[in-house]
Amino acid sequence: MNVVRGKLLPPVLAIVFAALLCSIALLVSGGNPASALTAMVAQVGEGTTAVDIVNSASVYYLAGLAVAIGFQMNLFNIGVEGQYRVGAVVAAIVGGAISLPAGLHAAVIIVVAALAGAAYAAIPAILKVTRGVNEVIATIMLNAIAAGVVAFLISQDAFGVLRGNNIGTAEIAETGWVPGISFGSNGTVFGLVLLAAAVGVGYWVMMNRSRFGFELRASGESATAASAGGVNAKRMVLVAMLLSGAMAGLVTMPELLGRDHTYLITSPTGYGFTGIAVALLGRNHPGGVALGALLWAFLDKSALALDNVGVPKEIVTIMQGTIVLSVVVAYEIVRRLELAAEQRRVGRQNSGNGGAPGQPAGASAGGV
Structure with missing residues (x-):
């Protein structure tokens, strides 16, 4: 019963709470909640919407996993935003400058993106393990620096190529493209959606079927206890941040290799912050x-x-924030309920033992 309550109750509470708050927001805006939801669901079957959802979800998924690795270690890696942008622009520059056979070309671009993201994540990681700098402060500042780095690298004085009124990196040759799965007039699913799925499987295996994953979760629960068990907490912080950065570097690969083939100064931003919510x-x-x-x-x-x-479509932003808030609140409520239930259970056991923990009922404190 406790397992069911711990696993099912939080999402149920979150759904109910989010539905209630979203309905209130829609009513305040003058809309009908039922009509709005019906219209949104119906939109999925229109044009390329369904394919667009899958393609965007693959990008959000990679960003979410990048953030999740840090969370497992109790690290708040806000720097995914900067890490994926640095990874994307470096990978696009390298991809546009080299010529390799099909398949190998794309593989090199993906590896470069992961390495560039990891290298950028190494900065706050090293600052944390050597100087104790809070990763939230360091990554927020590095996000701002990343925007400047990207702008410089895409400028005509560096690696930028002007196309009309837009500027971006040199276009990646067709050998570096990853073909998608076409659904005709309904759009084309990015080929690297499969990469996102594979990364998710690898993440699960690492966290649940490897010693490293166990040590990572143990360090996140209690660095002191993990250190007492022989785990190097500082090394785990460094590795977790590097893995998070490497995964962040992959965030825009589905778009870069499946659609854009160049990184533009106007390329979408904000995926890192979406990853936190996801x-x-x-x-x-x-x-x-x-x-x-x-x-x-x-x-x-x-x-x-x-x-x-x-x-107004802007109501969706309110809905997204409400859903995240609902999930956080629901899990906190359930956590407190479980803690209170555990305290009552321990209290009943102690009462049954005559008030002394671990002592058989009826035994004297001074006797045998």
Whole structure:
């Protein structure tokens, strides 16, 4: 019963709470909650919306997993935003400058993106383990620096190529493209959606079927206890941040190799912050993060339908924030309920033992 309550009650509470708050927000905005939801669901079957949801979800999923690795270690890696942008621009520059056979070309670009993301994540990691600098402060500052680095690298004085009114890296040759799965007029699913799925499987195996994953979770629960058990807490912090950065570097690979083939100064931003929300929704579990990514992508892509029912599409932003808040609150409520239940259970056991923990009922404190 406790397992069922711990696993099922939080998401049920979150759904109910989020539905209630979202309905209130829609009513305040002058909309009908039922009509708005119907329009959004119906939008999924229109044009390329369904494919767009899957493609966006693959990007959000990679960002969510990058954040989740840090969360497992009790590290708040806000720097995924900067790490994925640095990884993307470096990979695009290298990809546009080299010529390799098909398959190998794309593989090199993906590896470069992961290495560049890891290298950028190494900065706050080293600062934390050597100087105790809080990773939140360091990564926030590095996000701002990353924006400047990307702008410089894409400039015409560096590696930028002007195309009309836009500027970006040199276009990657066709040998570096990853073909997608075409659904005709309904759009094309990025080929690297499969990479996102593979990364999710690898993440689950690492966290649940390896000694490293056990040590990572143990260090996140209690660095002191983990150190007493022979785990080097500082090394775990460093490795966790490097893995998080490497995964962050992969975030835009589905778009870069499947659609854009160049990194533009106007390329989308904000994926790193979306990853934080998606990781919170999924509670760091790869399956939960996948559902969170699909939900977030659904809200993003189906928001256009709200204009047809007289509801401003900006209400979706409120809905997304409400859902994240609902999940956090629901899990905290259940955690406190479980803690209170455990305290009552221990109290009953102690009362049955005459008030002395671990002492048989009826035994004297001074006797044998």
